[in-house]
Amino acid sequence: MILVIAEQRDGVLNRATWEAIAAAQQLAGGDDLQMALLGAEPGAAAQELAAAGAGEIVTVTNAALEPYTPDGYVLALADLIGTAKPQVVALAHTYQARDFAPMLAARVRIPLVTDVTGFTGTGTQATFIRPMFQGKLAAEVRPTGAACLVTFQIGAFRADGIQRGASASPVKNIAVTVDRSAIRQRPEAPFQEARQAVDLSQAARIVAVGRGIKAQDQLPVAETLAKAMGAELAASRPICDSGWLPMERQIGSSGQTVAPKLYVALGISGAIQHLVGMKGSRTIVAINKDADAPIFEVADYGIVGDLFEIVPALVAELQK
Amino acid sequence: MKIAVCIKQVPTREWQPRLRDDKTWIREQDASFEMNEPDAYALEESLRLREKHGGEVVVCAAGPSRVQHVLREALARGADRAIHVEDESLGSADAFVTAGALASAMADEKFDLVLTGLQSDDQGHGQTGVVLAERLGIPHSTIIMEIQIDAAAGTGEETRGMRVKRELEGGWFQWIGMPLPALLTIQSGINQLRYATLKGIMAAKKKEIRKVARPDGLEPSQQIVGLALPVRSKQTQMIPGSPAEAAKELVRRLRDEARAL
Numbered sequence A: 001m002i003l004v005i006a007e008q009r010d011g012v013l014n015r016a017t018w019e020a021i022a023a024a025q026q027l028a029g030g031d032d033l034q035m036a037l038l039g040a041e042p043g044a045a046a047q048e049l050a051a052a053g054a055g056e057i058v059t060v061t062n063a064a065l066e067p068y069t070p071d072g073y074v075l076a077l078a079d080l081i082g083t084a085k086p087q088v089v090a091l092a093h094t095y096q097a098r099d100f101a102p103m104l105a106a107r108v109r110i111p112l113v114t115d116v117t118g119f120t121g122t123g124t125q126a127t128f129i130r131p132m133f134q135g136k137l138a139a140e141v142r143p144t145g146a147a148c149l150v151t152f153q154i155g156a157f158r159a160d161g162i163q164r165g166a167s168a169s170p171v172k173n174i175a176v177t178v179d180r181s182a183i184r185q186r187p188e189a190p191f192q193e194a195r196q197a198v199d200l201s202q203a204a205r206i207v208a209v210g211r212g213i214k215a216q217d218q219l220p221v222a223e224t225l226a227k228a229m230g231a232e233l234a235a236s237r238p239i240c241d242s243g244w245l246p247m248e249r250q251i252g253s254s255g256q257t258v259a260p261k262l263y264v265a266l267g268i269s270g271a272i273q274h275l276v277g278m279k280g281s282r283t284i285v286a287i288n289k290d291a292d293a294p295i296f297e298v299a300d301y302g303i304v305g306d307l308f309e310i311v312p313a314l315v316a317e318l319q320k
Numbered sequence B: 001m002k003i004a005v006c007i008k009q010v011p012t013r014e015w016q017p018r019l020r021d022d023k024t025w026i027r028e029q030d031a032s033f034e035m036n037e038p039d040a041y042a043l044e045e046s047l048r049l050r051e052k053h054g055g056e057v058v059v060c061a062a063g064p065s066r067v068q069h070v071l072r073e074a075l076a077r078g079a080d081r082a083i084h085v086e087d088e089s090l091g092s093a094d095a096f097v098t099a100g101a102l103a104s105a106m107a108d109e110k111f112d113l114v115l116t117g118l119q120s121d122d123q124g125h126g127q128t129g130v131v132l133a134e135r136l137g138i139p140h141s142t143i144i145m146e147i148q149i150d151a152a153a154g155t156g157e158e159t160r161g162m163r164v165k166r167e168l169e170g171g172w173f174q175w176i177g178m179p180l181p182a183l184l185t186i187q188s189g190i191n192q193l194r195y196a197t198l199k200g201i202m203a204a205k206k207k208e209i210r211k212v213a214r215p216d217g218l219e220p221s222q223q224i225v226g227l228a229l230p231v232r233s234k235q236t237q238m239i240p241g242s243p244a245e246a247a248k249e250l251v252r253r254l255r256d257e258a259r260a261l
Helices: A015-028 A043-051 A070-084 A095-108 A216-229 A237-241 A307-318 B037-053 B065-077 B088-092 B095-109 B128-136 B198-204 B243-256
Strands: A002-005 A033-039 A056-061 A088-092 A112-116 A118-120 A127-132 A137-143 A148-152 A171-175 A205-209 A232-235 A262-266 A283-288 A301-304 B002-006 B009-011 B033-035 B056-063 B081-086 B113-117 B140-149 B162-167 B172-178 B182-186 B209-213 B222-228
Touching: A002 A015, A002 A070, A015 A033, A015 A088, A015 A148, A033 A043, A033 A070, A043 A056, A043 A171, A056 A070, A070 A095, A070 B140, A088 A095, A095 A112, A095 A148, A095 B095, A095 B128, A095 B140, A112 A127, A127 B222, A205 A216, A216 A232, A216 A262, A216 A307, A232 A237, A283 A307, A283 B243, A301 B243, A307 B243, B002 B037, B002 B095, B002 B128, B009 B065, B033 B037, B033 B065, B037 B056, B037 B065, B037 B113, B037 B140, B037 B182, B056 B065, B056 B088, B056 B095, B065 B081, B065 B198, B065 B209, B081 B095, B088 B095, B095 B128, B113 B128, B128 B140, B128 B182, B140 B172
Parallel strands: A002 A033, A002 A088, A033 A056, A056 A171, A088 A148, A112 A148, A205 A232, A205 A262, A262 A283, A283 A301, B002 B056, B002 B113, B056 B081, B081 B209, B113 B182, B140 B182
Antiparallel strands: A118 A127, A127 A137, A137 B222, B009 B033, B140 B162, B162 B172
């Protein structure tokens, strides 16, 4: 049996959970699938999961599981895994999974393979593919032992690839005991730093800069191109970390996710955290001095060279 | 406060991948190495916490002898001493083995706070810090952007421990209260890095690096059976020529082929 741990916040399923279910179906190769949903009460998210008819839903309920804490989740899930003994436990590689899955793996002493983008074989016989060295290499990885945990990279599997059942799946509730005093984290309410003044997700074209721009006073090079293309200016994380552009213009897993008509990546190597935020763009152009930069893996058009020579030439061409 | 910061040595960003003949690891002799970037931010944060609250910063690493370079660098930036779990096999070790090796060397030190980067730029499991917390029996929080230590922490007085700002997805954040001791994985960009001064480099030469042998009984949880250049998901059209020629051709294709302009 393969157990998918679904993710919800305030009763709303994380969209990446559907991708994890699609991946888990392929990985199961006909074996049973179960979906676990943790929280204070089963709620609407369980019905939404059940409607897909992909396998039995197990709601694991306790008031101490709301809000999410790694300690609470690991206490509840270690119990569930001990009882249900799944061959594979599958999750989406979200920030929440990154927070508790390694602790869960260490607690139940089962290998954890993270950020998986593909696999061959099924169940515990599978060989998993995951990026290493910032995406410069793809590794084939085999977990040792009779069971494993796997997190699937967001965007690597298509949610619409789910094989839906003819009828809704049954929902079973397990009320677990979670000792609240054993939860050591005291989370406060989530908040946004500043109101997002720039909604990059609505932009038709985006020119994004990365480390290759080298210095803050070089930014006008990119700004000029953005203007000539009628594009919004955005950046990869290191640029915003350095304070060269405001955080609200950051693209990637910790910033905004965009899918414009045109995405131009200037001096961006293409770390996976950046790629997940932009690889859905319709046309991607990469300009980078390093021909092996991972950004070229997702680009439709690539130019290898010095952006400080190429960008002014592009601006001149656009203004002709 | 007694603070540990775990650092890893990884190939530099400029490194071009070359594989060992068996294609299960890289040719390390061709690579140049540097401090894992998120770990550099963790180190900087530990130095800032020491400046504010006093105490000691101990850098810890598990890896082959080459790792000494980044330990010296951390000492030059201001760490007080270092612990090195040294074994040639640790260069390509998975997260369970690395965390197990670190835990055995760190357990007796009874650190108040352990910081790590959120993931490594080589294998990138994103697990070592969290697994280490579990092995040390202390709570953790991940992807941290700010740390507020309660003034009473470490004084023996009653303390609320600390409050940490955790990054969530899509521009959201969350404050989390936690007791000490605890482990935090640090997000890049939490602070502005400092670099070693000449004085720091000189001082680092006299600082202690305690070497510890790899403990017995650490079993790998996963094996790399193959490494390869990633398969392209798209057919990328590379546009050659001088900057002017390439620019002209790109604009033409964006207008006529992609209809993106």
